[in-house]
Amino acid sequence: MNNALEIVGLKKTYKGGFEALKGIDLTVKQGDFFALLGPNGAGKSTTIGIITSLVNKTAGKVAVFGHDIDEELELAKSFIGLVPQEFNFNQFESLITILVNQAGYYGVERKLAHQRAEKYLKQLDLWDKRNNSARMLSGGMKRRLMIARALMHEPDVLILDEPTAGVDIELRRSMWDFLRKLNKQGITIILTTHYLEEAEMLCRNIAIIDNGIIVKHTDMKSLLATLDVETFILDLAMGGPKASLSGFCARQIDDHTLEVDVRKSQSINQVFTQLTDQGVFVQSMRNKSNRLEELFVHLTGGGASGNSDSGNTVSDNKTPSLAQGDN
Amino acid sequence: MSASVNRIALKSILYKEVHRFMRIWVQTLVPPAITISLYFVIFGTLIGARIGQMDGFDYMSYIVPGLIMMSVITNSYSNVASSFFSAKWQRNVEEMLVAPVPNWVIVAGYVGGGMTRGILVGLIVTLISLFFVDIQIHNIWVIMITVCLTSAVFALGGLINAIFANSFDDISIIPTFILTPLTYLGGVFYSISLLPEFWQGVSQLNPIVYMVNAFRYGFLGISDVSLTVAFGVIGIFIVSLFTIAMTLITKGIGLRS
Ligand SMILES: Nc1ncnc2c1ncn2[C@@H]1O[C@H](COP(=O)(O)OP(=O)(O)OP(=O)(O)O)[C@@H](O)[C@H]1O
Ligand SMILES: [Mg+2]
Numbered sequence: 001m002n003n004a005l006e007i008v009g010l011k012k013t014y015k016g017g018f019e020a021l022k023g024i025d026l027t028v029k030q031g032d033f034f035a036l037l038g039p040n041g042a043g044k045s046t047t048i049g050i051i052t053s054l055v056n057k058t059a060g061k062v063a064v065f066g067h068d069i070d071e072e073l074e075l076a077k078s079f080i081g082l083v084p085q086e087f088n089f090n091q092f093e094s095l096i097t098i099l100v101n102q103a104g105y106y107g108v109e110r111k112l113a114h115q116r117a118e119k120y121l122k123q124l125d126l127w128d129k130r131n132n133s134a135r136m137l138s139g140g141m142k143r144r145l146m147i148a149r150a151l152m153h154e155p156d157v158l159i160l161d162e163p164t165a166g167v168d169i170e171l172r173r174s175m176w177d178f179l180r181k182l183n184k185q186g187i188t189i190i191l192t193t194h195y196l197e198e199a200e201m202l203c204r205n206i207a208i209i210d211n212g213i214i215v216k217h218t219d220m221k222s223l224l225a226t227l228d229v230e231t232f233i234l235d236l237a238m239g240g241p242k243a244s245l246s247g248f249c250a251r252q253i254d255d256h257t258l259e260v261d262v263r264k265s266q267s268i269n270q271v272f273t274q275l276t277d278q279g280v281f282v283q284s285m286r287n288k289s290n291r292l293e294e295l296f297v298h299l300t301g302g303g304a305s306g307n308s309d310s311g312n313t314v315s316d317n318k319t320p321s322l323a324q325g326d327n
Numbered sequence: 328m329s330a331s332v333n334r335i336a337l338k339s340i341l342y343k344e345v346h347r348f349m350r351i352w353v354q355t356l357v358p359p360a361i362t363i364s365l366y367f368v369i370f371g372t373l374i375g376a377r378i379g380q381m382d383g384f385d386y387m388s389y390i391v392p393g394l395i396m397m398s399v400i401t402n403s404y405s406n407v408a409s410s411f412f413s414a415k416w417q418r419n420v421e422e423m424l425v426a427p428v429p430n431w432v433i434v435a436g437y438v439g440g441g442m443t444r445g446i447l448v449g450l451i452v453t454l455i456s457l458f459f460v461d462i463q464i465h466n467i468w469v470i471m472i473t474v475c476l477t478s479a480v481f482a483l484g485g486l487i488n489a490i491f492a493n494s495f496d497d498i499s500i501i502p503t504f505i506l507t508p509l510t511y512l513g514g515v516f517y518s519i520s521l522l523p524e525f526w527q528g529v530s531q532l533n534p535i536v537y538m539v540n541a542f543r544y545g546f547l548g549i550s551d552v553s554l555t556v557a558f559g560v561i562g563i564f565i566v567s568l569f570t571i572a573m574t575l576i577t578k579g580i581g582l583r584s
Binding site: 055073078080091 | 413417418423579
């Protein structure tokens with residue numbers, strides 16, 4: 001089975017010399033629900049632009065279902081449906097016209113295109129507006145129009161660049177349901193987002209991009225597993241004995257600070273019991289909170305450039321192991 | 328992609344293009360009709376009567392082919408220039424760029440749309456001119472081939488203009504400073520043979536001279552230049568402009584960053 005998307009060593013330097021992508025590798029399996037997560041200006045839209053041939057790449061390889069965009073561009077394009085970040089339809093055309101024309105560019109006959117337009121406009125709750133010109137739609141409707149447009153040729157992979165930007169919570173949820181349904185039907189879905197909740201709710205695999213570099217490329221489960229762990233910082237009394245914890249991943253930061261990872265399945269009482277037995281006196285305890293958001297900030301906000309905070313290194317794929325024990 | 332996919336894509340672009348200028352017909356089809364009527368009233372009825380004959384025809388009959396050609400040129404050009412530029416501006420050109428549409432289909436679709444408007448306006452103008460003169464036809468084939476080829480040349484020109492354009496001003500500069508002067512000096516209103524020899528030579532560098540004369544030949548059977556040369560020149564223009572347009576779109580000039 002081919003991967004839906006395979007990117008190797010992709011680089012982009014824009015005119016004027018700005019290096020937006022510094023050599024990224026990315027693999028998305030067929031049938032996957034994949035998130036590309038990153039802050040503003042990370043290079044998400046640039047990556048998507050290159051995949052959909054709206055941006056010329058500087059170096060690297062991109063293949064869609066095994067078809068290299070340098071060698072079989074048109075074939076590669078025919079697999080993809082794109083929902084871009086910014087509205088890019090003719091504001092003066094009616095919804096139906098926009099959809100039917102778009103289908104035509106992919107070789108879908110008008111009659112069939114009209115049937116599909118009806119189907120998707122109804123599913124996306126835009127059927128009443130079908131004859132309005134697109135500029136009369138609200139922001140959320142425009143976004144749904146672009147989703148309908150991307151589906152007109154029944155693509156195998158749907159790429160959405162921040163589909164829920166500017167969309168209210170209720171609509172966001174119904175959009176999620178819609179995307180889940182599509183994914184169940186076998187369509188590979190790749191979306192970019194700033195919303196961590198969104199990636200967490202929807203996606204099976206994830207890549208985190210920052211400054212044109214992929215800082216993390218893993219499955220959602222192991223990413224969340226790392227988050228299943230809560231880290232506590234214990235301030236120990238000066239001059240006490242050296243602490244040693246079995247069954248916990250702990251790090252002695254200095255002679256009076258201990259960091260302990262506690263899984264949701266473990267009890268913090270255990271930590272205290274052991275420490276008490278060893279005669280280690282805990283003066284105070286802080287929670288080093290460790291939600292995805294934290295991770296994200298850590299990974300992207302200068303995390304790549306040598307953050308001394310060793311406790312939360314996620315550039316390797318390991319989840320903290322119990323055996324790792326003391327040091 | 329298969330031939331049928333390309334055929335449907337081409338049809339879609341053509342349909343979209345025709346739909347666009349039909350939807351705004353007040354801006355696209357009515358103005359040339361008004362302009363041409365004014366020309367007929369002023370040059371034909373009022374001034375033409377004093378000019379007398381040109382190459383053995385009364386002035387009105389002499390200028391009709393040139394006037395039709397003038398509308399064909401302007402409309403083919405501006406249709407593609409404004410449509411393609413506004414597609415760039417609103418970014419809906421991306422709808423085509425992400426789809427598996429070969430570049431030649433995009434060029435053919437837009438040029439086809441421009442030609443359709445040029446020829447349709449030509450037809451409207453011809454019908455209006457019937458109110459003012461009796462139109463005679465010397466060779467219908469020459470008329471049809473000339474009008475098609477000429478509209479293709481200027482549709483391609485409009486496309487290239489739009490590819491380079493960064494603002495709406497950029498698509499009115501070429502028509503104002505190049506197209507209009509060339510048309511007025513292209514033998515619409517006079518026979519080149521009236522000019523001093525030097526200016527006759529200069530006029531031969533003006534492609535519009537060949538188009539107007541070939542077209543006039545189709546109606547009146549007279550021409551300042553040989554038909555073979557005229558079609559040769561038009562042919563060279565089509566091939567070169569098509570090549571330029573294809574190269575620009577393939578490189579993504581003004582389209583891809
Ligand atoms: N056409 C361009 N010319 C020059 N630089 C560009 C161009 N497009 C994007 N960039 C730069 O490339 C970087 C990456 O931009 P990109 O749009 O890919 O970010 P993004 O991850 O999609 O961000 P956002 O979440 O804000 O959409 C940014 O620093 C941006 O300024
Ligand atoms: Mg973006």
